[in-house]
Amino acid sequence: MMQRALELAAQGVGQVSPGPLVGTVIVDANGEIAGEGFYLYDQIKHAETVALERAGDKARGGTAYVSLEPHAHQGRTPPCTDTLIKAGIKRVVAPIEDPNPKVSGRGFAHLREAGVEVQTGVMTEEASRLNESYIHFMRTGRPFVHLKMAASLDGKVATVNGDSRWITGEQARARVHELRHRSDAIMIGGRTARSDDPLLTDRSGQKRRRPLVRVVIEQYLRISPESQLAQTTDAGPVLIFACDDPDPDELNSLQSRGVEVVAQGSALDLASVLEELGQRSIQSVLVEGGPFLAGLMLEAGLVNKVTFFVAPMIIGGQDAPSAIGGAGAEKIADALQLAQVEVSQHGRDVEITGYPAGYAGVSPASSTGAENALDKQARRLRTE
Ligand SMILES: NC(=O)c1ccc[n+]([C@@H]2O[C@H](COP(=O)([O-])OP(=O)(O)OC[C@H]3O[C@@H](n4cnc5c(N)ncnc54)[C@H](OP(=O)(O)O)[C@@H]3O)[C@@H](O)[C@H]2O)c1
Structure with missing residues (x-):
């Protein structure tokens, strides 16, 4: 029952x-x-x-x-x-x-x-897993942060020239829309916003109560007013966190399109970005990269859940970017381990999800192996 x-x-x-x-x-x-x-x-x-x-x-x-x-x-x-x-x-x-x-x-x-x-x-x-976002938000006042990346077998997220579309197939991308549907906000780094010009909407086809808030983290305000994000503010809010003193012309042209710019002082502090989102009743954030932002979030201990989609392809290239930036671990023993790992397949791609070990929101016990209620619901809707 x-x-x-x-x-x-x-x-x-x-x-x-x-x-x-x-x-x-x-x-x-x-x-x-x-x-x-x-x-x-x-x-x-x-x-x-x-x-x-x-x-x-x-x-x-x-x-x-x-x-x-x-x-x-x-x-x-x-x-x-x-x-x-x-x-x-x-x-x-x-x-x-x-x-x-x-x-x-x-x-x-x-x-x-x-x-x-x-x-x-x-x-x-x-029951705790089902309401993990709500529980985290109630305890901390900050949104639950779910990091999602798509990588090749060799861990690359783009080619050496920055081409990144598409690493995963249609089924994995449909699954990402399910993850977006579960989130109140989606967050990317400014370089991803500029290079990929994404729309970042919830195209799961499921009803949602509040529009997905699209958040960009950019030191210097450089995202184009002609970008898909800036041109679709009627489809859902676009919020850019940037450092103080953005270029006034850039600021005006973005604001005139309905983009909200939150100036953050001389250095961007991701913890205070999350505080600000929490104050706006945003319970959960899906971070979709790029590697630089993902590295900063992980190193600051701000990530609560991690999902990687791994595609059976090898991009190669010494200088092609890999999924997570930052300084990285010096020893394998220092690498961030995931607990309660779940693996599933979408077409040719594999989804691996887990919780950074030591995250207080989940018990260290291993997964029950039973499909969680949210995934079961998503599967039911997919087959309807
Ligand atoms: N396969 C995937 O899952 C995936 C996902 C997303 C992106 N990508 C690919 O990843 C590449 C872009 O990723 P990226 O790693 O270069 O950049 P990114 O993570 O998208 O963007 C990094 C952003 O962080 C800002 N920043 C710099 N210093 C900061 C600080 N101290 N605190 C907070 N923010 C700071 C930068 O601002 P400024 O711009 O002002 O310097 C920059 O906009 C693209 O090729 C994209 O296609 C792949």
């Missing part, structure tokens, strides 16, 4: 941020499913309420499987704990506490005080 609640929660992907993904299954006193629901931010109603409405009287004496602790405070909606208690629910099973300080532990306490049996600790790893 908890597996089902997590799958329901995943149906809200792209439509809940800055809130969490939540799914609920109501099981009646005879053990039959009486109602199901998941949270969508714009519907205002929480997953518990949707499922209880569907269950009606059958909820009385039943069990609610909820993928996250129900809240006990008056927010945009009345407390879900009240709704569960009023509906006569006898037992609530929820894997994890909601890290939102307004909720954390209080929802469970309220249910227990009302005589409802509360069981926690079921599928905690899967």
Whole structure:
């Protein structure tokens, strides 16, 4: 039942941020499913309420499987704990506490005080993984950073002349749109913006509540006002973080196209860029390179999750850029290791995803091997 609640929660992907993904299954006193629901931010109603409405009287004496602790405070909606208690629910099973300080532990306490049996600790790893962006954002106030790169077998991201399209095939690129769909913002370095002139939109074909915010990190403001980014600000915000004193003509022409430029002092500080994005309620950022920006982010310890798409091709060339810049490790023993590694294939390309070892957001336990709820949902949509 908890597996089902997590799958329901995943149906809200792209439509809940800055809130969490939540799914609920109501099981009646005879053990039959009486109602199901998941949270969508714009519907205002929480997953518990949707499922209880569907269950009606059958909820009385039943069990609610909820993928996250129900809240006990008056927010945009009345407390879900009240709704569960009023509906006569006898037992609530929820894997994890909601890290939102307004909720954390209080929802469970309220249910227990009302005589409802509360069981926690079921599928905690899967539930934490499903809401990893929300949990990180709630704990730190900064967006969860997912770094994604595409490289050849020899680790190159472009040829010696800077040609980089396309290293991976259509299926891997469609998968990237799924990753974009899960993110509130996408971030690239200025050199990638200038050389590739990307559009950086979510072309997953799935509904999203807020437009994907496109972020460029550039020391000196040099991105062209004729670039695809600057010309498509009606499709979603474009935000450039640059150092102080940008060229006034360049600034004016970008601003007149609707681009927002955030001046960052004499040196760019990526941690404060993330702070600023957090203040704008951006819960997750997909960093899509290039190598220079990826190196800076990794060396600053700002990356929470890493995905590489590896294509079965060899680009070669001593001077062709490889995926990660910066100083790099001096010894293999110092190389950044990934934990909870998952491998999948998209056409001819291989996707490898993991979490920088030591990142506090994930437990060191190895992956369960089960397909996570978000990937299962993406696969379901792909085959529909
Ligand atoms: N295969 C892939 O997955 C992939 C992905 C993305 C890009 N690429 C390829 O990678 C190449 C470009 O990548 P790149 O590594 O050269 O550049 P990049 O990471 O795209 O851009 C680096 C940016 O960082 C800025 N910067 C410089 N110093 C900084 C500092 N101290 N703090 C913060 N930012 C700073 C630079 O500003 P200034 O420009 O003002 O100096 C520059 O715009 C292109 O060939 C592109 O096609 C491949």
